[in-house]
Amino acid sequence: MRRPLRVVQWTTGNVARKTVRAVLARRDLDLVGCYAWSADKVGRDVGELCRLDVETGILATDDVAALLALRPDCVLYTPLRFDVDEVSRILRAGVNVVTSAEFLTGRTLGEDARATIRAAAEAGAASIFGSGMNPGFAQLLGAVATGVCEEVRHVRAVESVDVSLFASDSNQDGLGWGRPMGDPGHADAVRAAVAVFEDGVEVLADTMGIELDDVGCHVGFAAAVHDLDLPGRPIAAGTVAGLDLRYVGIVDGVEVLELHQRWVMSRELEPPMPVEHGYRIEVDGSPRITLTLGIMPDQPLETLTVEDLHGIGMTITGMPVVHAIPGVVAARPGIVTYADLPVVASPLTSAPGRRPTGSA
Known part of the structure; x- marks a missing residue:
């Protein structure tokens, strides 16, 4: 077996609560760092910030250079907005990026921004992949x-x-x-x-x-x-x-x-x-083909709260990028899409003893 891929979580908002949980549960991924842009989150455990009932030992930092020095294989980039300069710095350092932050191909960022992202990825021999539900x-x-x-x-x-x-x-x-x-x-x-x-x-x-x-x-x-x-x-x-x-x-x-x-x-x-x-x-x-995708909670309907329903939305946003990490790390440098990856699927079971608990 090859070593687990080293992952840095970038920001700790709603989607991150799901992506961090998923990374901790996978045998082939290893959470090694976390970026937090607000000063009040710096120095706090990512488990606390993402409302997990577990201490990960990973403390959030706003020191980008320190995170890149960890030599992660991939950054899980989940802020609400996509920052071209920030992502370019990560890619140019040779770190792959998967993101849920309004980026799939870069088309709608404009040709200049798209070219900047592509050039940074190629310079760092890194890939960037965006998705969501x-x-x-x-x-x-x-x-x-x-x-x-x-x-x-x-x-x-x-x-x-x-x-x-x-x-x-x-x-x-x-x-x-x-x-x-x-x-x-x-x-x-x-x-x-x-x-x-x-x-x-x-x-x-x-x-x-x-x-x-x-x-x-x-x-x-x-x-x-x-x-x-x-x-x-x-x-x-x-x-x-x-x-x-x-x-x-x-x-x-x-x-x-x-x-x-x-x-x-x-x-x-x-x-x-x-x-x-x-x-x-x-x-x-x-x-003619019709395919219907229904999404239902895995708990009794009478126990559902608004927070539970919101959590389902965050789950289906974050999981496509988490499960794509191994394929993205192995992909060609540049902007990649589903056309460039093997089938993106979830592992059948979580790693024993590593699955965090806590509220959604």
């Missing part, structure tokens, strides 16, 4: 679903979710919940806030071996029928409480790929926007 893992499922088809004409990946439990999360700020219907500039603001879905279209195309001519985006809105008293984000009746977004990949003027997101803060909207609470892949081909 959607965009990310859902596009891998879309590509896999076409594997039994003789002919494929169109692939659609649909996410349809009531997001009211996540109303107060900062990643909802840019979507303009509660703005007046028809507010000038709202559609452009939404496109800017979720531009990483363009990367998702590119990932699906890359995995299927398709060269796109263009990527388009269409945004639709629905209004709340009643006032919504949501924690941290009240929404008045008649203002925006539903979003319908379609990112499409175009070849020869025809839409061939689609990422369709429908997010609502209420079931009572005008016009109606029904949701299914899950993910669906639709392949228009020969034969």
